[in-house]
Amino acid sequence: MVNTMIDDLSLDRTYAALADSTRRGLLVALRDGPARITDLAAPLPMSFAAVARHVGVLESAGLIDREVRGREHWLSVRSAGLQPAEDWIADQVSFWSLRADALAARLERRKRQP
Amino acid sequence: MSADRSVTITRVLPAPPDIVYDEWLDPVGMLEWMCPRPARAVKISLEPAVGGPLRIDIEDSGSSLYVTGTFVELDRPRRLRFTWSCSDWADPTVQSLVTVTLTEHGADETLMTIEHEQLPPEQAGSHRRGWGRIAVQLGDAIRERSS
Numbered sequence A: 001m002v003n004t005m006i007d008d009l010s011l012d013r014t015y016a017a018l019a020d021s022t023r024r025g026l027l028v029a030l031r032d033g034p035a036r037i038t039d040l041a042a043p044l045p046m047s048f049a050a051v052a053r054h055v056g057v058l059e060s061a062g063l064i065d066r067e068v069r070g071r072e073h074w075l076s077v078r079s080a081g082l083q084p085a086e087d088w089i090a091d092q093v094s095f096w097s098l099r100a101d102a103l104a105a106r107l108e109r110r111k112r113q114p
Numbered sequence B: 001m002s003a004d005r006s007v008t009i010t011r012v013l014p015a016p017p018d019i020v021y022d023e024w025l026d027p028v029g030m031l032e033w034m035c036p037r038p039a040r041a042v043k044i045s046l047e048p049a050v051g052g053p054l055r056i057d058i059e060d061s062g063s064s065l066y067v068t069g070t071f072v073e074l075d076r077p078r079r080l081r082f083t084w085s086c087s088d089w090a091d092p093t094v095q096s097l098v099t100v101t102l103t104e105h106g107a108d109e110t111l112m113t114i115e116h117e118q119l120p121p122e123q124a125g126s127h128r129r130g131w132g133r134i135a136v137q138l139g140d141a142i143r144e145r146s147s
Helices: A004-020 A021-032 A037-042 A048-060 A079-112 B015-022 B027-033 B133-146
Strands: A064-069 A072-077 B007-013 B040-046 B052-062 B063-077 B079-086 B096-104 B110-117
Touching: A004 A021, A004 A048, A004 A079, A004 B027, A021 A048, A021 A064, A021 A072, A037 A072, A048 B096, A079 B007, A079 B015, A079 B027, A079 B110, B015 B027, B015 B096, B015 B110, B027 B040, B040 B063, B040 B079
Parallel strands: none
Antiparallel strands: A064 A072, B007 B110, B040 B052, B052 B063, B063 B079, B079 B096, B096 B110
């Protein structure tokens, strides 16, 4: 029960982090490889500070990693952070896939014994 | 966000659309396929009319849960649409929507599409909650680029 609650809290953070188009955009921008906040901010119509705040939200949700190299902070996607969301969708898909397969099997049986 | 919280599956079934359509409204036949193992549908009752109720009682690994819904559209043999609420969701009163679309596919076959929309944003199952297809697409896109 306690584990479930901790899990729910972290998933709430992940969910909140994804519910913003700027932050999703940052994740997509990081597809090309690690980048600094300066690099991420350059093409965006917002301040460095605003981008840094969004990065902080993504980081605390476990969606990005930060690596400090000297004075520079390099950010990269932590794709494992999206896994719970993907698992949940996979569960919903398999729910209906199993039923569709079972219906196909029933129809096959009916065909053989009209 | 509701459009993001949906799943779609398609299957080719070995029977024409009218037969497949009738399977979706046969509470006895449905016991056989509606809850494949390890889950088991123990009782299904429905009233095949727009506004009519649907209820599926399920036993899953020792626990009991049930799905309730209402038929929203019945267009034989092309389309069925019903609401879907589940007793083990965080909020069991949330109504999601299931649309089953049947189209002819070759001789005596049907292409069946099941779309489940408006799934609850927070799934209180044993340990998982989710937030939709957008995360999956994002994950795929990220892996595609990084591989």
